[in-house]
Amino acid sequence: MSEKNAEKNVAPAAAPEALDATRMRALRYGILVLLALCAAIFAAITMYAIQDSDDTIEDVSGAFMGQMSAQIRLNFDSELRLYRSEMESVALSALSYELLPGESPLDAFVGEAERRGFTYAAVFDTEGNSQLLLGEELEIDDFDGFVGAVMAGEDHVTAGVTASGETVVLLGEPAERPMDSGDGTSDLLVMGVPLDEMVQALSLDVSTTEVYSHIIRADGSFILNSGGNVADNYLQLLRDSEGVEGVRYDVTADELSGVMARGESDFYVVYVNGSRYASFLAPLPETSWFIVSVLPYSVLHDPIDTLVWSLVVAAFVGCLVLMAALALLFVRYLRVLRQQMDELARARAASEEASRAKSEFLSNMSHDIRTPMNAIVGMTQIARERQGDPAAVSECLDKIAVSSNHLLGLINDVLDMSRIESGRMELAEEPVSLEDVLEGTAAIVGPQAEARGVSFEVEKDLECRTVRTDGTRLSQVLLNLLSNAVKFTPAGGRVTLSVAQGASPRGEGRVRTTLTVSDTGIGMSEEFLSRIFESFEREDSERVRKTEGTGLGMAIVKRIVDGMGGTVEVESVQGEGSTFRVVLDLERCEDEGGREGSVDVADLAGARVLVAEDNELNWEVVSELLGACGLELEWAENGRECVERFSASPVGHYDVILMDVRMPEMNGYEATRAIRALDRADAATVPIIAMTADAFAEDRERARACGMSAHVAKPIDLRETLRVMARCLGEGRTR
Secondary structure (H helix, E strand, C coil), X not given: CCHHHHHHHHHHHHHHHHHHHHHHHHHHHHHHHHHHHHHHXXXXXXXXXXXXXXXXXXXXXXXXXXXXXHHHHHHHHHHHHHHHHHHHHHHHHHHHCCCCCCCCHHHHHHHHHHXXXXXXXXXXXXXXXXXXXXXXXXXXXXXXXXXXXXXXXCCCEEEEECCCCCEEXXXXXXXXXXXXXXXXXXXXXXXXXXXHHHHHHHCCCCCCCCCEEEEECCCCEEEECCCCCCCCEHHHHHHHHCCCCCEEECCCHHHHHHHHHCCXXXXXXXXXXXXXXXXXXXXXXXXXXXXEEEEEHHHHHHHHHHHHHHHHHHHHHHHHHHHHHHHHHHHHHHHHHHHHHHHHHHHHHHHHHHHHHHHHHHHHHHHHHHXXXXXXXXXXXXXXXXXXXXXXXXXXXXXXXXXXHHHHHHHHHHXXXXXXXXXXXXXXXXXXXXXXXXXXXXXXXXXXXXXXXXXXXXXXXXCCCEEEECHHHHHHHHHHHHHHHHHCCCCCCEEEEEEEEEECCCCCCEEEEEEEEEECCCCCCHHHHCCCCCCCCCCCCHHHHCCCCCCCHHHHHHHHHHHCCCEEEEEEECCCEEEEEEEEEEEECCCCCCCCCCCCHHHHCCCEEEEECCCHHHHHHHHHHHHCCCCEEEEEXXXXXXXXXXXXXXXXXXXXXXXXXCCCCCCHHHHHHHHHCCCCCCCCCCCEEEEECCCCHHHHHHHHHCCCCEEEECCCCHHHHHHHHHHHHHHHHHX
16 A cells, blocks of 8 residues: 555544544633623623612612501401401391390490400490490590591401500491480490500511501501600601701601592601611501501511622523523423323313214204204194094193193203302291292192003101292202102002101201102112213113103203202112102201192182283283283283283273383382372382393392292192282282
């Protein structure tokens, strides 16, 4: 091999080595330059931070003092709310207090006030007369302004000073009670607690005892002087400090007085013999007072100064820490990204499931609604074609009625479930006769069971017959359970409703009521029992598929029972039957004379009825149904016409008014209030019955609130409407 060839063989190998060395050198220089640049940058930042430390300390002090003042005011406001609540509790407790022999209600009031920490109580009238109930006489700040604010419904606080110099924080509320002095009554109850008890509301969890606070009035006089100042007035202290060597405020007394007059907050700095103090003034809630918080600059200066110098060391370590932090953030980012992707996948699955459920719901509703609608439309057509055959027409009408009731039940179930799931279901709390509920339920379920050849029995052992609950919803629970039991029990089977009562673990004021519905029907599988209370769930069996239903009944039962604070359990064996057990702890009620007596609809014959109804077809239905029962009916097409007809009629001309709610010109609520406000003998006594498609519990309550006597829901149930009219008419005649 020649030397020239050898050189050719060596040259290619040497070039990469030189290139690597150059790259290493460049990398080394680059790192050095980067380190130098980082050092220069961090050094510049450090010097800037040192030079700007005073501004930083002032900004931090202002923010800290603002937060501390806000916390103090929040604590103070919380204490005021607590004592205001205690004040209300004293009055309520004294009313319900069981007096000892020889003890007066005033003694009970004073004893309860002392137990809750109050040292002063008195009543005043607006003329300044007073009666001391507890403690010493006080000299009260701005008494007239305090009385005016409280009587105007404002939450206002003032202070009073005893003869011994103790400051008392005073709260007030309007109160009428006989006063021992004079023949008048008091207008205002004032109660107080020592200021020392309220000072804890000004405490903050800080690491130094050098932080202190004053409470001053709008004129600058001290209510609480925590700084050891000998002056009596904070603003005067500022004025006296002007021109004093070594003492300087960066705000004048007049400027601070202006801030207080506007009810604003202010941050300022005080210089005393070379030391600086951060001060923050802010108004206290419910008072005309102000809180002045004082913080020595050294409290924040030393930590910040240490922090600034620590930056020098941190600067040189910062690069490595930054790189490690970036790596951790990158890993964390990947993890979060993966979690977000998983959540997105779950959300997509949930959305698809919701879409599937919606589609299934619409499919179920379409099928379940079209089934009775098909029967209604078909039977109507058949009845038209067989008008000459009364028996066939009657049979068609019977089937139309059955299908209409089924369709109404479907609509009610869907609306109930919609309101329950949106959180808008309201349960009434009113005295309810369990006897009436059970008898009303039996009256509906009994004929259904008899028509299917099923034996139906009611067993009851009632200790407390009258309870406080929502009777309509309780009936709905029983009807849903019993209707299902009847539907799924073959002919010759048995359905039993048993009611038992016993002691409630929630106290003597309640009675545990157990409602048990059992049947000898087809039963349910264990797999279906786990989802029986879910919406639109029906067991997949031939008998169930052939039975009308939406799969909402049990879901509604569960939601209502949960809303009543009870429980519902189910046991079932396929082919043997099912048992549902509802347990409710119901509030006891005094028996108010037994159940309402029966009413005789024959009493309605010849009664004159004014019907307010804006829909002509609805008026035609009402006039035909009620007119056939011997009632004389007149039509008002809206609420305003109804009021005008009643106003123009002789006293006692109309026996009953049937009032629709949603009408033009004037709705049913407005018309009822207008009639009740008329100056005539029968305006307050004539029965006004809401006849409306607004059929929820809150609609019934709203009808009662505006002055209506009762409520019947559309579509009209003739027997129920006549019963309600007869009851209202009977009540009106006994008044």
